[in-house]
Every structure is written in structure tokens, then in C-alpha cells.
Amino acid sequence: MRKYASIYTYHNKQAKNHKIKGMRRIEYNRELAVEYARRWAFGRNPAYYNFDLIGGDCTNFASQCLFAGIGVMNATPDIGWYYRSLSERAAAWTGVEYFYRFLIANAQENGVGLGAGPFAEETTLDGLEIGDFIQLGRETGDFYHTPVVVGFSRGVPLLSAHTYDAFNRPLTSYTYEKIRYIHILGGRKV
Numbered sequence: 001m002r003k004y005a006s007i008y009t010y011h012n013k014q015a016k017n018h019k020i021k022g023m024r025r026i027e028y029n030r031e032l033a034v035e036y037a038r039r040w041a042f043g044r045n046p047a048y049y050n051f052d053l054i055g056g057d058c059t060n061f062a063s064q065c066l067f068a069g070i071g072v073m074n075a076t077p078d079i080g081w082y083y084r085s086l087s088e089r090a091a092a093w094t095g096v097e098y099f100y101r102f103l104i105a106n107a108q109e110n111g112v113g114l115g116a117g118p119f120a121e122e123t124t125l126d127g128l129e130i131g132d133f134i135q136l137g138r139e140t141g142d143f144y145h146t147p148v149v150v151g152f153s154r155g156v157p158l159l160s161a162h163t164y165d166a167f168n169r170p171l172t173s174y175t176y177e178k179i180r181y182i183h184i185l186g187g188r189k190v
Helices: 002-010 012-017 030-040 058-070 096-105
Strands: 024-026 083-085 117-123 133-137 143-145 148-153 156-161 166-170 178-189
Touching: 030 058, 030 148, 030 156, 058 083, 058 096, 058 117, 058 148, 058 156, 058 178, 096 117, 096 133, 096 143, 096 178, 133 148, 148 166
Parallel strands: none
Antiparallel strands: 024 178, 117 178, 133 143, 133 178, 148 156, 156 166
């Protein structure tokens, strides 16, 4: 946890200086995110690199779903959330921990936040909606998987993911030691 926080703390002043005046809030279209997940759960969109063989594709797929529903990225170098190519992307686009840190920090005025792109809060199981995200982790606190919530069955989230491709897979079918729930609040753009 601490090793990632220093990146955000270091860039805090620069990020505030790079905020664009006239930013407006936009709604997150959860249905579009779920439709994207349905379309690409068992395939790969050729517009994005497939990370299956170099660490896993789950957060790349989660970011694609989120982008489908929010339609705006944050191109801030080092701390943003964007994808242009394999060699031109933010760590938050494909890294489980970085994805979480970006979304949470972008919601906080006293952090890096209030920039372009999506923002979120950590919530409880009851606070989840379709289009939100769950991260699974080890007892050590190392989170390693980011599926998207695409539905519910009797209160159990149904998930879509890459790496181990799934659509409508119940959360109860996964093995994990830690879990966190990410609720997307919306986004911002100029």
C-alpha cells in the first residue's frame, strides 16, 4: 500500500496544477459498461493489447468496460488513467492496485483528485451496482484480480473478467482471502 501512495503524494502539486478549468461532471452509463463486458468477455477487442501472457488481462478489460460507460480518460502522465497503445498507457489502465488508487484518489479533493476521467469510492457489498468493480486479494493485502459486476442473482454479484474469461460468473465461485468493492460515482470532462 505504501509503495503506491508515494507516487500519488509526489505528483500531488503537479496534478493540481494540471487540472483543467471548466471541468464538468458526467454520468457513468452502467448499461454500456455491461454491454461491453458481454460483447468482449470471451474475446479480445483488437483496439487493445491482450495482456494474458504478461501478467493478466483482467484490469485492462475492467478499464475497457469502464471507458465504454464513461467515455473519457485522464491523460496525466504517470498518475492518469488512459490507453493509446501498449507502450503509451497509464499503469492505472492495467495494474490492479494502480486502477484502485486512481479511481479513489480522483474522487478526493485533498489527493490527486478532481481531474478528468472516472472517480469512485470504496463501498460494501450492498453498495454495489452493475458496472462497479470488485478486487480480489491475498491475506497479505496484495490484490490481483479486477472483475466487473454485470448482474446479481439472489444478492450475489455476477462478474465478467478476462485472464480467466467469464461472464455472469458468481462471486461465490471465486477463491480469495481479501476483497474490496469499488463503486463508480461518475466522471469529469471539459
